[in-house]
Amino acid sequence: MLGWRQIWSQSSHGSHSRVEDKRILLIIGGGIAAYKCLELIRRLRERGASVRVVMTAAAQHFVTPLSVSALTNEPVFTDLFNLDDEREIGHIRLSRDADLILVAPATADLIAKMANGLANDLASSVLLASDKPPLIAPAMNPRMWLNPATQRNVRVLKADGARFIGPESGEMAERDEAGPGRLAEVPVLIEAIEEVSDARRLATTVGAAGPLHGLHVVVTSGPTHEPIDPVRYIANRSSGKQGHAIAAATAAAGARVTLITGPVNLPDPTGAETIKVETAEEMLAATERALPADIAVFCAAVADWRIAEQGTQKIKKKKGEPPPALKLVANPDILKTIAGRKKGRPDLVIGFAAETENVLQHARKKLNSKGCDWIVANDVSAESGVMGGDHNRVHLIRKDGHESWKQQSKEDVATALVEEMAREVESSKTKAAGSRSARVKLGKS
Numbered sequence: 001m002l003g004w005r006q007i008w009s010q011s012s013h014g015s016h017s018r019v020e021d022k023r024i025l026l027i028i029g030g031g032i033a034a035y036k037c038l039e040l041i042r043r044l045r046e047r048g049a050s051v052r053v054v055m056t057a058a059a060q061h062f063v064t065p066l067s068v069s070a071l072t073n074e075p076v077f078t079d080l081f082n083l084d085d086e087r088e089i090g091h092i093r094l095s096r097d098a099d100l101i102l103v104a105p106a107t108a109d110l111i112a113k114m115a116n117g118l119a120n121d122l123a124s125s126v127l128l129a130s131d132k133p134p135l136i137a138p139a140m141n142p143r144m145w146l147n148p149a150t151q152r153n154v155r156v157l158k159a160d161g162a163r164f165i166g167p168e169s170g171e172m173a174e175r176d177e178a179g180p181g182r183l184a185e186v187p188v189l190i191e192a193i194e195e196v197s198d199a200r201r202l203a204t205t206v207g208a209a210g211p212l213h214g215l216h217v218v219v220t221s222g223p224t225h226e227p228i229d230p231v232r233y234i235a236n237r238s239s240g241k242q243g244h245a246i247a248a249a250t251a252a253a254g255a256r257v258t259l260i261t262g263p264v265n266l267p268d269p270t271g272a273e274t275i276k277v278e279t280a281e282e283m284l285a286a287t288e289r290a291l292p293a294d295i296a297v298f299c300a301a302v303a304d305w306r307i308a309e310q311g312t313q314k315i316k317k318k319k320g321e322p323p324p325a326l327k328l329v330a331n332p333d334i335l336k337t338i339a340g341r342k343k344g345r346p347d348l349v350i351g352f353a354a355e356t357e358n359v360l361q362h363a364r365k366k367l368n369s370k371g372c373d374w375i376v377a378n379d380v381s382a383e384s385g386v387m388g389g390d391h392n393r394v395h396l397i398r399k400d401g402h403e404s405w406k407q408q409s410k411e412d413v414a415t416a417l418v419e420e421m422a423r424e425v426e427s428s429k430t431k432a433a434g435s436r437s438a439r440v441k442l443g444k445s
């Protein structure tokens, strides 16, 4: 079995292919962009992955099963009722044998089938029979992509855990058509496949015996909503993606994880106990109830203020009167409260700092004022796209210095942060063992 560090170093530094020996099931939908799949198959096979392909009937109008089969060195699967295929390898096995399923190009029709659980051909049956969320690379006419029906289906699939790559914006094959709808380029598809493979490898290989095994980790995530009256509230743009990714990565590293989250549109991460709250006060109460913990990570974007006096009824507009003035009062600082506990403080308290200017300088001040051990600082100015986006560029600040990490997916930030936690846990174990043996030498116990 690979060790934690080995896995991480392979996945992060790429000395060895991140998809080597991975079994990838590629479902090709019917779109002009299907031709890019030929290049994709070649690149994946060069990296040591094996690729099996299911083609929809429409896909076969754009590329031939013969050329796909020549590149994969495998038969191509096209028919749900092909007795030979069903005898040799049924659609359930096709689906379960795969480490990862990529749908590319995912047409509006395939996306609609997936979102609604239809299974009337081989591609949709394989997808419905799968126990892993697929990677979906859409490609279609921009108006089809932007159609509310497609967007509704995309939201459903994301909530079910599917990950979307693209579509990219640009000129379409049809004349005078441009906009979002182009299939992501092959290197982008490969990068996404590699990221998902890394995350799943950590989850399955490290599992319960991982470096955080035996530890309890509390993570806060998402925004808080502070009610103004029964129908209105103050909120912020946090999506919970970063905090949820940290909860998933710590669970994959073997920890018992309690995730305390404000209102988000994300599925609960696998392996974590998820507690849903709305306000900062509820988040503090839930965090205190979740203790004791060995590590606490405060990623939530907690509202600094709440309304002093919430309306018990919907506040009415009154003709001729100015709008109501909202009086704010400070919310409890959850991070500061937990980091300042005399009794039952987690051994490692990690805060976040969301800054729009002088990121390092402000974050360093927070490290001191909040009393935490580390701060993960990120730039949340509108241009960074961090709040609500899929990527983040963070600086990990400790009392004795900082390191700046590259821009990467929020999942990769989470994996790298978990690696740092694991390193910290290991070094405290070594220190504890050292002082125990010193005490033994001195005749103490």
Ligand code: PMT
Residues within 6 Å of the ligand: 220, 222, 237, 238, 239, 240, 241, 242, 243, 280, 298, 299, 300, 301, 302, 303, 304, 331, 332, 333, 334, 335, 336, 350, 351, 352, 353, 354, 355, 366, 370, 378, 380, 386, 387, 388, 389, 410
């Ligand atoms: O959710 P995403 O869309 O993925 O975006 C991720 C993120 C930008 C929200 C995340 O990476 C992040 O920066 N989270 C911290 C947001 C924040 O509130 O930062 P802050 O600098 O205002 O607060 C500093 C720290 O104090 C944070 O750890 C925060 O959780 C904590 N805090 C703040 C106020 C408060 N009343 N209680 C707290 O615990």
